[in-house]
Amino acid sequence: MRTRLWIVAGLVLLGVAIFGTRYYEVDRPIWRFLAGESASIDPLTLHLQGEFVESNLGVAEEPNQPLTVRLIAEQYMFVPQCVQVPAGVPVRFRITSADVVHGLTIADTNFQLKAVPGAVSQTEYVFRDPGEHVMPCREFCGAGHYAMRARVLVVPKERYADLKPGERGSCAPR
Numbered sequence: 001m002r003t004r005l006w007i008v009a010g011l012v013l014l015g016v017a018i019f020g021t022r023y024y025e026v027d028r029p030i031w032r033f034l035a036g037e038s039a040s041i042d043p044l045t046l047h048l049q050g051e052f053v054e055s056n057l058g059v060a061e062e063p064n065q066p067l068t069v070r071l072i073a074e075q076y077m078f079v080p081q082c083v084q085v086p087a088g089v090p091v092r093f094r095i096t097s098a099d100v101v102h103g104l105t106i107a108d109t110n111f112q113l114k115a116v117p118g119a120v121s122q123t124e125y126v127f128r129d130p131g132e133h134v135m136p137c138r139e140f141c142g143a144g145h146y147a148m149r150a151r152v153l154v155v156p157k158e159r160y161a162d163l164k165p166g167e168r169g170s171c172a173p174r
């Protein structure tokens with residue numbers, strides 16, 4: 001009887017932990033969740049300070065991290081509108097919203113990531129093959145929702161290494 005109680009208590013704790021860390025893939029550890037912190041990033045000052053200033057958007061290579069793509073979702077666009085990444089390596093997407101909830105998806109894949117104002121969402125994805133995908137918004141976000149989309153260009157790993165840093169973030173013709 002006692003054992004069963006412990007098992008139930010353990011499962012409840014596990015559920016709380018998973019909810020706290022993984023809900024909406026929001027990058028918010030359980031201790032901050034329990035402390036009632038509702039916002040980890042101010043949607044009104046995204047362009048002025050912190051991780052999502054304009055110069056930091058797009059593709060970034062950072063020490064001890066997978067290749068990182070930073071995007072801002074806003075009515076009715078993603079910034080930047082196109083990113084270029086290599087095939088076959090993990091790509092970490094980090095996204096936040098400047099206004100309402102948006103949903104970043106990648107056509108022909110099962111990738112989806114909510115963009116929530118006040119929080120940073122993150123997930124990793126490996127593109128197996130080179131190609132081009134549309135990244136539409138799949139969360140109804142207002143009148144212009146149906147035209148809200150970005151693009152991702154997946155280039156072969158070897159070719160990506162040849163790109164100049166300035167070409168990696170953008171989708172300038174190759």
Ligand SMILES: [Cu+2]
Nearest residue numbers: 137139141145
């Ligand atoms: Cu939308």
